[in-house]
Amino acid sequence: MSGTQILEVGEVARVTGPARIEVDEGRILLVGSEFSRGSALVVHELRSYSLKALERTRLRVFLGAGGVFEKASLSEEVIDDWINVAEIIMKDVEGGERLRVVIMGPPESGKTTLSAFIVNYLRDRGVKSCLVEGDVGQEDLAMPATVAMTIVERPFIWQRELSFQEFRFVGCISPRNCELGVISALMDLTSSALSRGCRAVVVNTDGWVSGDGVNYKIELIKWVRPTHIVSLNPKLSSLMTLAFRGLVKVLNAKSPVTVRTRSREERQRLRSEAYRRYFINSSVRTVRASEVGLIRVQPFNCEQASMNELLSTHPELISVASSVLRACYNEKELVLLTEGSLNAGLLEALRNEVYAKHSVKLVILRREDLTGCLMGIIGEGFRDVGVGMVEDFKLGEAGDVLIKLRTPYGGPIIALVGSNIRLDEEYREIRRGEWFVGFKRDRS
Ligand SMILES: Nc1ncnc2c1ncn2[C@@H]1O[C@H](COP(=O)(O)OP(=O)(O)O)[C@@H](O)[C@H]1O
Ligand SMILES: [Mg+2]
Incomplete structure (x- = not known):
């Protein structure tokens, strides 16, 4: 009331x-x-x-x-339990050690809130504290598909009230099949937080803690090397104790009982809000593919084949040749960028034929498959400086491609990094099938 x-x-x-x-x-x-x-x-x-x-x-x-x-x-409330956990951590900070505290637990178990709780509690007591947000699906400091870090300078309730100091573009909204990117970004940002003088770094993680998620979390801990783990699940606490006894102090925290759980749609909506917030002051820039590094940016980063070459080696492709804008090869694939509508049955038959004859996978991308794709922007010194969204592209002279990229970032662009995320005009994620090599479909 x-x-x-x-x-x-x-x-x-x-x-x-x-x-x-x-x-x-x-x-x-x-x-x-x-x-x-x-x-x-x-x-x-x-x-x-x-x-x-x-x-x-x-x-x-x-x-x-x-x-x-x-x-x-x-x-029925966990607040006193959380105060106890925060007090233990505060005492260890007073012991003089610079702490790295990893929060882990299942989805909706209170990880984001507990991370905020601990970091607020320490900051309130004069401890210079940093927060690393490592849940690529619900990244509240920067935007989904990134991992971000901030020095906490004022009290907050939800991470979305804060802005970030640094981020790393990972390019996935689920840690599955993206473990290496997430772990590397967490290591990188944790050490950056320490080098900025934080006495405590609180690292929030994603909720993938069952099945293969357990091994992934163990690997994450092995590389991030925290002083403390706070787990919101007793079974997980035991597993972490078994793995890291003598190396990491494992604390168990209670999970709130009555939570406002979010449906899959609501989680997607939260991500849309975060994308929109990031792109709010953006404009469109043109990037020449020939002038930048292209990391995982298919189909512009593979060796181009002329139409004659293509048809001499793959005569079966004559039926689609008039729709092909660009063809290129990489290790295991033949990638065709196409325009106009193509018959799905015909494509399927071609895929089978090409595979049977040459043992290569035929990947067909339509022009519209590229619009809305998220890309990380790398600036000078290999730094992650921004995120862009492909609005459109034009084929230029001598096989060059002009990429129209929407981004709030205005500085020099040295390289682009691809992702498996595509957004519509309302910043909603569009599901898609095969796109980038090395990525499988996200299920976040
Ligand atoms: N003590 C609490 N009582 C009730 N709801 C809570 C409490 N703490 C957190 N919540 C809510 O529970 C939901 C899940 O918490 P969150 O911290 O986002 O978990 P996770 O990061 O593990 O998904 C959120 O809606 C959050 O606002
Ligand atoms: Mg969370």
Whole structure:
């Protein structure tokens, strides 16, 4: 219910967005930070939190459609457990060591909130703290498909309120088949955070912790080399203890019981909001393929074949030749970039024929398959400087390609990095089949 709410000292309440809370009197703990008289907090419609009164508190609560504010019993709330975890970490910071704390747990177990909780708690106590957001599917600092890092300089509830200092473009929205990119980016950003003088670096991770996800997480820990793991799942805590006994302090944290869970569609919507936010002040630039490095950017980074060459080696392709804009070979594939409509049955037959005759995979890309593709932008010194989205491309002279790239980044572009993500005009992800070699389809 909207209106005034009184909480006695020690009382806990749960709030589900959309909601706005103003502290009229008193003091509360919310996501690890203290808020007193005059503070105003906004809870997104897809998020819920618990808050605890540190003294008698009067709140003014404004709820949007679907928003809820309710008192909760301390026994069902995790806030005290999380305070304990944060206190242990605070003591270890005081011990003088520079900490690297990896948060892990299943999807919707509270990883993002606990990461924010710990980093807020430490910052509130004067510890220079950094946050590395390592969940490529729900990356809240920069945008999905990246891993980002920030020095935390003010209290926050949700990572989306912060901006990032640095990011690495990974190019996937699920860690599956992308483990190497995620782990490398996490290592890189963690050491960058330490070199910027952070005494504690909190690293959030994705929720892939079952099946092959366990081995991936063990590999991640082996390379990131944290001082602490905070796990939101007891079984996972045991597995991590078995693997890293004597190397890493493993803490178990309770997972909130009553959470605002998000459907697959809602998770996609959250990603769309993040893409939109990134591209809000973007414009379109033209990049000449011949002047930049092209990392995984099919079909512009493979050896081009002329139409004559193509037809002499693959006469069976004559039926589609008039639609082919560009043909090129790489190790195991023949890639055709096409325009206009082609009959699906005919393509299937051609694929089979080409494979049977030459043992190469025929990959057909239509012009429209390239529009909306996300690309990482590498600047001078091999730095990740921006992300772009292909609006269109034109074939230039001497086989060159002019790529029209939408991006907010205005500096020099040294190389482009491909991804398996494509967006429509509303920044919604478009599912697609084969595109980039080395990538399989995401299921995030
Ligand atoms: N103590 C809590 N009480 C109720 N809901 C919570 C609490 N902590 C987190 N949530 C909500 O639970 C959901 C999942 O939490 P989140 O931190 O995003 O988990 P994960 O990062 O593991 O997916 C979010 O909607 C979040 O707002
Ligand atoms: Mg999360």
